[in-house]
Amino acid sequence: MSRFIVLRLLHTIFVLFGLSLFIFFIARVMPGDPARVALGSLATEEQVQKLTEQMHLDKSFPVQYYSWLKSVLHGNLGKSLYTQRPVTTDLKEYLPATVELILFSFLISLVIGQVTGILAGYFRNSWFDGLSRLTSYVGVAIPPFAVAIFLLLIFSYILKFTPVVGRLSLTMNPPPQITGFFIIDGLIAGQLGIALEALKHILLPAASLAVAHIAQEGRITRSSIAENLQKDYVAAHSVYGIPRRSIIFKYLLKPSLIPTVSIMGLDFAFLISNAFLVEVVFMWPGFSRYAVTVMLNKDLNAIVAVVLVIGVAFAMVNVIVDIVIAFLDPRIRLRRREG
Amino acid sequence: MSKTELLVAALSRRRVNLSKGWYKFSRNPLSIFGLITLFLVILVAVLAPYITPYPEHAGAFTNLRESSQPPSLTHLFGTDTLGRDIFTRVIFGYRFSLLLAVVVLSLSIPPGVILGLIAGYYQGRWIEIAIMRITDIFLAVPPLVLALAITAMLSPNLFNQMMAISLMWWPWYCRLIYTVTASLRHEYFVYEGELIGASKTHILFKEILPNCIAPILTKMTLDMGFVIMVGASLSFIGLGVQPPKPGLGTMVADGAKRLPDEWWSAVFPAIAIVIVILAFNLIGDGLRDMFSVEEH
Numbered sequence: 001m002s003r004f005i006v007l008r009l010l011h012t013i014f015v016l017f018g019l020s021l022f023i024f025f026i027a028r029v030m031p032g033d034p035a036r037v038a039l040g041s042l043a044t045e046e047q048v049q050k051l052t053e054q055m056h057l058d059k060s061f062p063v064q065y066y067s068w069l070k071s072v073l074h075g076n077l078g079k080s081l082y083t084q085r086p087v088t089t090d091l092k093e094y095l096p097a098t099v100e101l102i103l104f105s106f107l108i109s110l111v112i113g114q115v116t117g118i119l120a121g122y123f124r125n126s127w128f129d130g131l132s133r134l135t136s137y138v139g140v141a142i143p144p145f146a147v148a149i150f151l152l153l154i155f156s157y158i159l160k161f162t163p164v165v166g167r168l169s170l171t172m173n174p175p176p177q178i179t180g181f182f183i184i185d186g187l188i189a190g191q192l193g194i195a196l197e198a199l200k201h202i203l204l205p206a207a208s209l210a211v212a213h214i215a216q217e218g219r220i221t222r223s224s225i226a227e228n229l230q231k232d233y234v235a236a237h238s239v240y241g242i243p244r245r246s247i248i249f250k251y252l253l254k255p256s257l258i259p260t261v262s263i264m265g266l267d268f269a270f271l272i273s274n275a276f277l278v279e280v281v282f283m284w285p286g287f288s289r290y291a292v293t294v295m296l297n298k299d300l301n302a303i304v305a306v307v308l309v310i311g312v313a314f315a316m317v318n319v320i321v322d323i324v325i326a327f328l329d330p331r332i333r334l335r336r337r338e339g
Numbered sequence: 340m341s342k343t344e345l346l347v348a349a350l351s352r353r354r355v356n357l358s359k360g361w362y363k364f365s366r367n368p369l370s371i372f373g374l375i376t377l378f379l380v381i382l383v384a385v386l387a388p389y390i391t392p393y394p395e396h397a398g399a400f401t402n403l404r405e406s407s408q409p410p411s412l413t414h415l416f417g418t419d420t421l422g423r424d425i426f427t428r429v430i431f432g433y434r435f436s437l438l439l440a441v442v443v444l445s446l447s448i449p450p451g452v453i454l455g456l457i458a459g460y461y462q463g464r465w466i467e468i469a470i471m472r473i474t475d476i477f478l479a480v481p482p483l484v485l486a487l488a489i490t491a492m493l494s495p496n497l498f499n500q501m502m503a504i505s506l507m508w509w510p511w512y513c514r515l516i517y518t519v520t521a522s523l524r525h526e527y528f529v530y531e532g533e534l535i536g537a538s539k540t541h542i543l544f545k546e547i548l549p550n551c552i553a554p555i556l557t558k559m560t561l562d563m564g565f566v567i568m569v570g571a572s573l574s575f576i577g578l579g580v581q582p583p584k585p586g587l588g589t590m591v592a593d594g595a596k597r598l599p600d601e602w603w604s605a606v607f608p609a610i611a612i613v614i615v616i617l618a619f620n621l622i623g624d625g626l627r628d629m630f631s632v633e634e635h
Contacts, residue, residue, distance in 0.1 A: 014472065018476035026489055143568045145592075145595075149595055149598065272484070276572075292487070292576055295488060295492075298492065300492070303492065307488050
């Protein structure tokens, strides 16, 4: 197992290296002078010259990449030309909001997806199964920004049930930063009002992110429950007189979780890219909105950093998923121990 | 059996399977619904200049007296702030979406499939390692994110959007075909081909490739919807079809700024996107069921 993990990590490092080379290459070969593009047409020739030297744009590509890689390995991602601050400072400010959003939406979709999936799988071909199937068809076909707009229109504008944008009301100060998650920080600081307000603000963006995910989650759980219900061991349990409920929750849930967990890496990829759109609609001051802003402003250092952060996060999630799967499925664990 | 006999047998088997497959496909009302919807969408998109009520509204047209009208009989989906008929623009918007999907898939499937065939056939050789590790690099970040970054660094327009998405899309086909080829690599018909001295091109394209058609077709249909969604997402952010051209994502973004008063200008284009994606997904699911039964 440990050998497997080491191999996975080596592979991850290689992939991230390749990714950085690729994205750095695109950032440097794009048409036009990157320094001129970054500063805009109003900048003087001198400013452009200075930036060119700062970013080593006058050197050859390998030299540029080498000096960039060296500073990245020292934890320096360069300066954002848009915010005029070090990219790492920006990331520290914006990342927690997106992580909170993604985790919250993940929680929602896991609970709702599992419950509907189990019910639909257990009561196969019932009206509930049909309804959840139809809903899931629509759920995966709606682009995340459209979901966000529909929810915003219904819950914020028509029902006036949730706030429209942001993480907190403008009049409120964020709680003292410990985790960076407003709900948890508010609870830790004992400021219940803030925690509640933060919860209200996160509901719609998280729900918009969750819709497609719930649909997928439900479908996968449904089919694995339905499949496992046909297995001999379930029949054996029934014959022994074990109640239906404990068969489902004690024996069926774990094997049915395996497909769910194994696609979690992909789920994460969907969540993070959908967050790009949802954060824009809800003006969520997070990493993804920052990413969109720097992309629209051709902020090269920040774009490269943003893509790499996502690459690192994606890789980490995949490694964790592999390890969790090995623990859930003894067959995979054994195979890896032998291999 | 002689070569001709083999060929006849294979062909007739394929034909039987096709009609059987169609029977299977047509038994699923959802797939038929998807097929009809898609047919209608393509039809209206192709005939857009002739069937839309105000074809001149598809471009830079302004009629401020008619601006921001709610849906009515004269303007089914209402009008935008410049007084353009949203129904007309949605129909024209379908043209860009369908064009995007067709161009992206025809640019990304051939290289992906060819590289997948080669990597799957030459297992353990350096060429497999090179192809698959490069694929891994492209798959290390969600396609939407990298497509966004690339379109942003080039200049945002439909052409660059197509190029960026295509560049992100081939690795999925490479990995899919790699898996299929790797599983077929040790089948007898491949060994037999090698034994009688068939060329590598013959083995790859005439023996292995026909067995990959089912997964390619299924994935292609589902991907049509997926590419349309990614394209609409890029346009929504402002990195796609540029105004005054009517991109569906661009129109939703435009309408989103005027919520809730002019809800129609965001809601109808959004529903239009959902309809075309749904149609492709339903057909794709139908194809998957059809092929999966055939294989077993």
